[in-house]
Amino acid sequence: MKRLHIYFLGLITALFYACSPYEDRITPANPAGIQLDFSVTQNPDYDNQVTLESKTKDVIPFWDYGFGTTKEAKAVVILPFAGDFFVKYSAYGAGGPKTDSVKVTVSKNDPKFFSSKLYNLLTNGADGKTWVWAVDVPGGYCFGNGPGNSDVPAWWTVGKAGLITQGVVDDEMTFDLNKNANYSITHKGVTTKGSFTLDTLAQKIKINGADISWGNNVTYNIVKLNANELTLVQQGDGWRNIWIFKRKGFVF
Structure with missing residues (x-):
């Protein structure tokens, strides 16, 4: 065969x-x-x-x-x-x-296919996990850009006030594995549904049919993902755009 x-x-x-x-x-x-x-x-x-x-x-x-x-x-x-x-x-x-x-x-989600811990950290399985802007992150800035190896905004920095100005501060993003790799974003009371592709080896994620909050419609590198924190970057040549989110309900 x-x-x-x-x-x-x-x-x-x-x-x-x-x-x-x-x-x-x-x-x-x-x-x-x-x-x-x-x-x-x-x-x-x-x-x-x-x-x-x-x-x-x-x-x-x-x-x-x-x-x-x-x-x-x-x-x-x-x-x-x-x-x-x-x-x-x-x-x-x-x-x-x-x-x-x-x-x-x-009968159940494939334990072999989803063996990487990244899946559960991102989605909490079929039950889902919701991520919001980390407006209380130490340093106060959860969006911006910086050098190509930076994991926090350093050049252009945006905190809660900037997110309010952009109208995205209350955005919520949910990932789940309920019969598919599902993604949804709620912005100003309107929910847009899509899906996601997770490359666990390269630690990259692509949103299909939607985008992350204030995103650039690119494939994002995952530079931090644990039970409570999610940091995504758009990798450039010597620079990065940086998005810092947290699990809804988590307080730094």
């Missing part, structure tokens, strides 16, 4: 071999003459791991499993989140495509 790399929101995870059939489906021949024959198999000991196998003759298979796609006739994929998901199978032939789907239930 070929080794298949699954790309989920920019992350790469190693895949494993599956066992124990989940469902083997054969649909009647359709008017175009294609009889769909395929199987979707979950590993009973690790139900995040699913084997997809196309058995339909003389077609090009295409799978959409919600967190990625593949054209392999047989592939092993990872469904990282707990919940109910549909695996969609399409067979492209003379008169195709013909499509069917199978519902798959995953």
Whole structure:
């Protein structure tokens, strides 16, 4: 079996071999003459791991499993989140495509996929974690810029008064792992929802469909992340823009 790399929101995870059939489906021949024959198999000991196998003759298979796609006739994929998901199978032939789907239930978020502590520190898992501006950070400045290795604003510095002027001081950002890598930001009472991609090796984060408070729509470097503090930077050549947030409810 070929080794298949699954790309989920920019992350790469190693895949494993599956066992124990989940469902083997054969649909009647359709008017175009294609009889769909395929199987979707979950590993009973690790139900995040699913084997997809196309058995339909003389077609090009295409799978959409919600967190990625593949054209392999047989592939092993990872469904990282707990919940109910549909695996969609399409067979492209003379008169195709013909499509069917199978519902798959995953019992829990994948402990292997989310093994990095950064995930839990950022999101608190499926329950979520909300971050706000660290207006009471020692030094008084939670936004600005500085030298390329600085973790606090040094050249241009902005504190609570500046955030009030910009109208962002009450912004709230929430990350969670409830059926997806979810992100939302509430600004002036309006909530915008998106998702996030976390590169745990490079310690970078990208917000998709939204942005951080007073952000620059870039991929941010994480220079500090613990239970109560989150510092993000936009890395330049010899300079950094710096955002300092804290867990909602935390007081320095």
